Amino acid sequence: MKLNNCIPTLLMMVVLIVPPLFSQQAQRPLNNADIINMVKTKLPESVVVQAIQSNPGKYDTSTNALIALHKAGLTENELNAMIGASKGSSAVGAPSSAQNTAPSVPKSRMPTLTVSAGGNTQPLHLEKTQLAETKTKPSSMKSLASDSVVTQAMQSGVNEAAMSAAMHMNSGIGGQSVQQAGSIFSSVMAHRQPKTTYVWGVPAPASTNVLQSASPNFVVDFSRVLGVTPDDYAPTIVKLTPAQNTCRIIGATQGKADARSSPAADWQIYSNFLEERVKSQVQKLAPGKYKISPATELAAGEYGVVLRPVSKTKNFSGGDVVRGQGDGLMFDAIWTFQISEDAQ
16 A cells, blocks of 8 residues: 555656756757767758757867868868857867957958059959869870860869769768769779879959059968868969960869869879969968068969968868868969059
8 A cells, every 4th residue: 555655656756857857968068079970970061050050069169179070071061150159158178268259250261362563452352273184194284275175174164063062972862972983983993093184273264353563462361271270381373374265274183083082181182283383482471371472573464372282292182172171172272363464
């Protein structure tokens, strides 16, 4: 009889205790490990971003943590969502003063450039290069400019389809398809190392940025690009080669036929890169901040300021290059300009 009397009391205790336990578990803030697990299970980017924005989170968004998150496969949108969710509270492991400095972090972390020419200073729009493939060996810029395969690819923007597929490498079916295709290709070509020439270029035969000075000065800032070590890069000026009135060739290199679809950082793009560098005077102002100007007056023609690795042997991920993120964003970035015929 006494036992029967205890049962209702025990049930009541369970009813009162269990819901708060579930509630506490559900309200546990998401952390870096949770987001990495979402990405590794190939949840779509939109789902991960929504989870970050709609749930409590306690994220470590220090520089080292962001680099680790980028290496784990997080996209720029996912990283930005975590940074946004962290504003107004101290990052994990960061000093409490970070709460006061967080709002001052610029929203844009893209590289920027300003040019001073003829007494005028103005920002130039950051452009992204297009990537084309050809069988022509990168022996000279002239031979690449006359290659119809390259110019047609640049004109049609055929690489945009590959870029779209690569952007899904870390999400759902798209990622599985790319990985499966890569595995099939690797097994078929296991004993062969086919080479192809990858050509970087920009559409249109001429830049819309026309400078009236043959001695322009540039200030470049790439100090806040996510997933990038600023000291790994420095700016340089390159001469562009117009090609069949459709595009301008920046440079080229050779690589494996599947290099652009590989997520592994094993592509030494710059070790044998063909480009026409302009002798320049470069002044480092701070990590990722430089002043650069041509050593002598520039002849009339097409040029660009690009970001190049300090070490020729730096490795790149083909997936990053095609998606234009991290180190790929740095190598793909260019600010084009034209020196007019009557420049002083």
